[in-house]
Amino acid sequence: MRPSTYFCILCCFLIVTQLIIFIGVREKSTNLAIETQQMKKIVDSIGLTDLCIATDARYIRHLSVSDYAASHMDHPGAIEYFPSSSFRVPVN
């Protein structure tokens, strides 16, 4: 078999694997749908405003109802020191 044929087979394998992964994503979405509904009921009943992802600081835990411009709120020159804020921008 020619090398280009192997290359095409490899590309097809990668595409098929990606499609299988997308099917896995749909299954996971379906499985998580029940938990998502439960979480929505909890958010509605208690009046929650934020996701519980990281709890290392109040302005990381509660992004939307915490104090303003959190990363510099304690000291004007304070640099970012929480690893969990690597995923977030400070929002006003």
Added chain:
Amino acid sequence: MYISAFARQRNILDYAIGCLWRNRLKNGGIFVVFSLVIFLLCSFRLVAGGLELAASQLLQVVPDITVQKLSAGRQVAFRKDDLSALERIYGIGNRKNRVWGYYFDESNGANYTVIGDESFDARGQIPGLKMSYTNPPEGDASPAVIGQQVKTGKDLGSRRSFSLFRPDLSLKSFQRTGTFSPGTSLVTGDLIVTGIDAARDLFGLQPDEITDVLVSVNNPEEIDTIAKKISRILPNSRVVTKSQIQKTYQASFGWRSGFGLACLLGAVAAFAIFAWDKAAGLTPEQRNEVGILKALGWQTGDVITLRLWESVIISALAFSAGYLAAWVHVLWFDGILLRPVLLGWSVLRPPIDIVPVFQTVDLLLIFALSVLPYLAATVVPAWRSAVIRPDAVV
């Protein structure tokens, strides 16, 4: 004509694959490094995209308006009388007072979010929420429903009773009447929900103090109007609407977010320099090879095509492999390599069970930021190798 052009390209592709295989160690190294860079970039975006999706789904039902009091830029408690002015506003459907705050547990260094809900009943149940509750508490203990991470953090096991310290270091007893299920940890992981009076007692607040008010509005179109009225009527208040909460999370996990992503883009730049460095140096064997090809009738354009095919093969395969690995990492391993960054210094570690989201814009951006610089880094070295004269090297 098209068949011969296709056959020509296929022949060059065959030869390019042969060249890559002859230097498989060097090319394998480039492939591995390139795949890792793509893997990290894609994993980062998939986790952020999944969190954005979870936030957009779950935060559809947040309170219409949340009203807090600010003093010197920090949140302070309202007195109930401060809020009598809200009764004058037409269009407010329901108001719910709340006491909430953070409790630092010195025994394990964890921060809990304690919510005192005025509708939390004496049996220790949250109205409107069906879950498995135990018997009402006995004695002076206050009922509480806690999250899974609180239960494991305090090592409760099957025990129902636990105590927290008041500001004066006296102990306040609680009895667990329910535990949120592990599948809801994304919103309940660190929660302790109890009655509003129990929360005031725990935080040492006055009987008429509340930390915020949740306002529901009869007509969703009037949320912004009523929010403006509330901020005019209540000086020093911060009024957060539902749409502002949703936009906070959209902005927070957007493409430009994060120190981490800036560092990863630096890795892409470093890789482009590495690729240039690898492609720029021509070994004597490569010079001989090009000389022989030219002597056999290959044109300069054919040699450039050959080198470009080599770059395309490596970059396309590395991109595909890195992208695939990122999906597997996030879908089946819950982004385990990024969890330490995502959770930071948190002691409580809720499981981040999210669904990664495929977004064409992410795919195209990462492709443009990784594959195109790599191809660009190999174009000039490809041209330099293609203009070698056969009589100079053979």
